[in-house]
Amino acid sequence: GAVVSQHPSWVICKSGTSVKIECRSLDFQATTMFWYRQFPKQSLMLMATSNEGSKATYEQGVEKDKFLINHASLTLSTLTVTSAHPEDSSFYICSAGQSGANVLTFGAGSRLTVL
């Protein structure tokens, strides 16, 4: 079945630094990937849609300069949290869908802690 790998699974960084999270589709190509944010005991909130070879589409209220998304290949999308602050601490999850399929496969998530 489709597998989405996310790395790192957990990262701690100092306030003001930037952190990059990778999302890879391991056994299929994904022209579109999605990035979500999840706070404790809350549901997933879609942040942006990552499109291979073009700019990401951000949801309302999500700062595109804060959360940089790059989708340079059909199997890799990256989310960079720039100048991270403690309020950026959260669980970030990516997902991707195989072409022709309607179901998304999710990565295992990346926990970001900003000190």
Place this chain on the structure above:
Amino acid sequence: QKEVEQDPGPLSVPEGAIVSLNCTYSNSAFQYFMWYRQYSRKGPELLMYTYSSGNKEDGRFTAQVDKSSKYISLFIRDSQPSDSATYLCAMFSGTYKYIFGTGTRLKVLA
């Protein structure tokens, strides 16, 4: 009103019980309905996927969709402690933009 409503729980049941999890929605354009299971600090894992109305069974899990009532359910038979997790319903109308419920936290007691 949220597009998808789901009782957050927590729901505690004894081992072996039948569990019923539900979501209601307001957008009649939704055609694809999913149930995901999420363990603590992990990504969501697809359990069931249903297109349009009807029932679908897979082992101990049964998904039901009633589009006329805008209501979907997930039943878990013979629940096990390993079923303890958060269950998220998700739906969309034809693009990949999923709308999630808030998730129901389930605890199956041994």
